Amino acid sequence: xxxxxxxxxxxxxxxxxxxxxxxxxxxxxxxxxxxxxxxxxxxxxxxxxxxxxxxxxxxxxxxxxxxxxxxxxxxxxxxxxxxxxxxxxxxxxxxxxxxxxxxxxxxxxxxxxxxxxxxxxxxxxxxxxxxxxxxxxxxxxxxxxxxxxxxxxxxxxxxxxxxxxxxxxxxxxxxxxxxxxxxxxxxxxxxxxxxxxxxxxxxxxxxxxxxxxxxxxxxxxxxxxxxxxxxxxxxxxxxxxxxxxxxxxxxxxxxxxxxxxxxxxxxxxxxxxxxxxxxxxxxxxxxxxxxxxxxxxxxxxxxxxxxxxxxxxxxxxxxxxxxxxxxxxxxxxxxxxxxxxxxxxxxxxxxxxxxxxxxxxxxxxxxxxxxxxxxxxxxxxxxxxxxxxxxxxxxxxxxxxxxxxxxxxxxxxxxxxxxxxxxxxxxxxxxxxxxxxxxxxxxxxxxxxxxxxxxxxxxxxxxxxxxxxxxxxxx
Ligand code: PEP
Ligand code: CO
Numbered sequence: 061x062x063x064x065x066x067x068x069x070x071x072x073x074x075x076x077x078x079x080x081x082x083x084x085x086x087x088x089x090x091x092x093x094x095x096x097x098x099x100x101x102x103x104x105x106x107x108x109x110x111x112x113x114x115x116x117x118x119x120x121x122x123x124x125x126x127x128x129x130x131x132x133x134x135x136x137x138x139x140x141x142x143x144x145x146x147x148x149x150x151x152x153x154x155x156x157x158x159x160x161x162x163x164x165x166x167x168x169x170x171x172x173x174x175x176x177x178x179x180x181x182x183x184x185x186x187x188x189x190x191x192x193x194x195x196x197x198x199x200x201x202x203x204x205x206x207x208x209x210x211x212x213x214x215x216x217x218x219x220x221x222x223x224x225x226x227x228x229x230x231x232x233x234x235x236x237x238x239x240x241x242x243x244x245x246x247x248x249x250x251x252x253x254x255x256x257x258x259x260x261x262x263x264x265x266x267x268x269x270x271x272x273x274x275x276x277x278x279x280x281x282x283x284x285x286x287x288x289x290x291x292x293x294x295x296x297x298x299x300x301x302x303x304x305x306x307x308x309x310x311x312x313x314x315x316x317x318x319x320x321x322x323x324x325x326x327x328x329x330x331x332x333x334x335x336x337x338x339x340x341x342x343x344x345x346x347x348x349x350x351x352x353x354x355x356x357x358x359x360x361x362x363x364x365x366x367x368x369x370x371x372x373x374x375x376x377x378x379x380x381x382x383x384x385x386x387x388x389x390x391x392x393x394x395x396x397x398x399x400x401x402x403x404x405x406x407x408x409x410x411x412x413x414x415x416x417x418x419x420x421x422x423x424x425x426x427x428x429x430x431x432x433x434x435x436x437x438x439x440x441x442x443x444x445x446x447x448x449x450x451x452x453x454x455x456x457x458x459x460x461x462x463x464x465x466x467x468x469x470x471x472x473x474x475x476x477x478x479x480x481x482x483x484x485x486x487x488x489x490x491x492x493x494x495x496x497x498x499x500x501x502x503x504x505x506x507x508x509x510x511x512x513x514x515x516x517x518x519x520x521x522x523x524x525x526x527x528x529x530x531x532x533x534x535x
Pocket of ligand 1: 143190306346347348349371402436
């Protein structure tokens with residue numbers, strides 16, 4: 061058996077310049093940490109290079125197959141989790157509550173959209189955060205900004221960059237994903253156990269009636285499929301949860317990128333096909349601040365076989381969008397790229413149509429997944445300087461996005477949310493009626509404000525309702 065190793069370009073474009081997991085190092089790089097101790101950095105990356113992959117190409121391929129269905133309008137993508145995952149979130153309770161919430165949300169979406177739902181957690185590796193400034197002022201003193209647990213610690217005495225945190229990030233990712241796999245395999249998502257839909261906080265009678273109808277439907281559906289034994293083999297019993305994070309820290313991503321056989325081509329007697337897989341997660345994305353075409357992040361991402369995301373916002377020129385697609389997906393693999401749009405409720409109507417027209421009017425028509433991130437364009441500060449988001453702004457961006465896609469004839473294939481299964485008070489609004497005075501009750505995010513369990517479920521009900529009304533209009 062012989063092996064092909066297309067080091068020229070892992071995406072199969074022979075005319076692209078040579079690529080390797082380290083070729084990003086020859087490009088300018090944004091958000092780059094300046095480690096004071098390079099010897100310690102080399103020691104940490106050498107250690108990572110010896111460790112086994114966190115995810116396997118077989119799983120990455122499986123996600124790619126699922127995402128192809130999303131791009132073609134046959135499935136819907138739900139992606140969610142913390143803004144900044146901390147090493148401390150690697151705990152049984154925190155992991156379980158996130159899995160359960162994502163599962164519950166996906167059931168609501170199945171009910172609303174009448175489509176299979178693909179689930180990706182922003183977890184098991186979401187440890188690096190882009191910052192607007194490397195320094196910040198705390199208590200009148202200039203200190204290095206907190207850049208995520210993979211780089212430094214939140215406490216003031218841990219703000220120096222520590223390369224051993226790269227290895228710690230690997231260990232915490234692996235432990236988190238290990239428990240996700242074990243919990244799913246052992247039936248944490250077992251639908252025979254009653255789910256807690258907790259709708260007591262919903263005061264609006266019309267909303268409450270809608271939610272109750274959905275919950276009744278879902279409970280009946282689960283009971284019915286159990287009665288006829290269909291749940292043993294149906295979509296809802298085999299729960300997959302894929303992992304994702306922003307691929308910000310390229311030293312880490314490079315160390316976990318491995319040339320491995322693509323299992324889809326493992327046919328006896330045939331040539332094997334080798335590809336570079338970033339084995340740190342199933343899916344990684346390029347953030348809003350690091351997507352410059354001629355810079356390091358785009359260079360790194362163009363060579364890996366994983367499905368990838370690109371954040372798209374008010375600062376994305378239409379021409380950049382096509383150039384990014386041509387650079388990152390020259391072979392036009394369907395579902396390879398998810399465009400994660402995040403404009404802000406007041407800008408989406410003005411900016412999204414041109415982005416859609418540019419992509420869907422090009423050779424990439426039908427090729428990408430459009431996913432709405434209604435969080436990152438809607439962050440604001442309260443009068444007393446607390447970072448928050450209004451539930452209504454989040455819902456409004458999502459609703460406008462759904463409407464614009466409907467008008468343009470494109471498919472909104474997914475949502476990307478910052479959420480937690482815990483009862484935090486970080487975003488204002490929703491049926492619980494949280495206001496600015498409530499924010500201090502349980503504000504625990506070290507980065508952006510997240511939807512709590514109730515707010516996340518409520519948002520999902522509203523999206524599901526949109527899909528149901530759209531389907532009813534077609535009848
Ligand atoms: C994020 O997803 O946490 C983030 C920083 O988003 P963006 O790159 O869109 O600002
Ligand atoms: Co964020």
